[in-house]
Amino acid sequence: MPVPLYQAKAEFFRMLGHPVRIRVLELLQDGPMPVRELLANIEVERSNLSQQLAVLRRSGIVTSAREADTVVYSLAGPDVAELLGAARRILTELIAGQQGLLDELRATQPVGAPTRGR
Amino acid sequence: MPVPLYQAKAEFFRMLGHPVRIRVLELLQDGPMPVRELLANIEVERSNLSQQLAVLRRSGIVTSAREADTVVYSLAGPDVAELLGAARRILTELIAGQQGLLDELRATQPVGAPTRGR
DNA sequence: GCAGCAATTGAAGAAATCTTCAATTCGTGA
C-alpha cells in the first residue's frame, strides 16, 4: 500500500467536513441544481456558498456548467449517495450509543462517586 | 429534517479528516489492537498518536480498555468498514476522472487556447 | 514505597481553515 494514500483519504474526508458542503451534496443527490436554487435552500450568503462550491469543485466531487445566466452544479459520480448513507448509519449508531450511555449514567446514582467519567 | 444535523455530519467527517486517524480505523478493522501495536504500524510519535486516539474516542467511533499494562482499542460499531469502502470507491472514481482529464489535456493541443481550465 | 514502562494530558506556538468584504468576470438586454 503506497504511503500517501492515507493523506488522500484524509483530505477527502476533510473536504466533506463542512455543513454547507454536506447540504450541497445532499441537494445534488436529487439531480443537477443551479446556484440560485442552492442558495434558496441553504442559509448562507452568496459569496460564502461560492467558496464552498469552489472547495467541492477542486476536489472533483462536483462539476459546474454555465447555462445562459446561471451556473448549474452536478455530482461528478454516482457513489456519493452510498457514502452519505454509510455516514448516516454510523452517526445513528453513535448517537444511539451515546443515548445508551446517558441512560446508564442517569440510572447509576453513585455514592462514593467514581469521578472518572471522561 | 432538523437543522443541526448538517453540523453533526460535518463534525463526523472532520473527525475522519486526518491521516493518522484513518490509519487507526483501518488497522482496527481487523480487530482490537493495543496502542503499542498501533504505534508500531503508524509512523507517528506516541504522544501525537494519543492525541488522535483521544479525538476518535471523544467522537465515540472507538472504545478503549485497559488490560494490565497496555491499552487496547476497538471499533465501537460494525459499519466503519462500509464507510471506508464507500470512500475508497469515490476516491478511485475521482482519481480515474482526473486521469481521464489529464489524458484529454495531453491529447488536445490548443491553438487559440481556451485559457479557462481551472 | 519507589523505580520503570505505557499511555494520556495540558499547554503553547505553528499551520490550516472559515467568514466576510470589496473587486472582478461573464453573459444578457437596453
Next chain:
DNA sequence: TCACGAATTGAAGATTTCTTCAATTGCTGC
C-alpha cells in the same frame, strides 16, 4: 457600449486544528 444581475475571486482577520513538549497517571515488579 453600457448597465445589470449572477457568480466567482482574492485577501484579511478570526477561529480551529495540529504538532510537540514537559508533566502526569496507572500499572507492575522489586
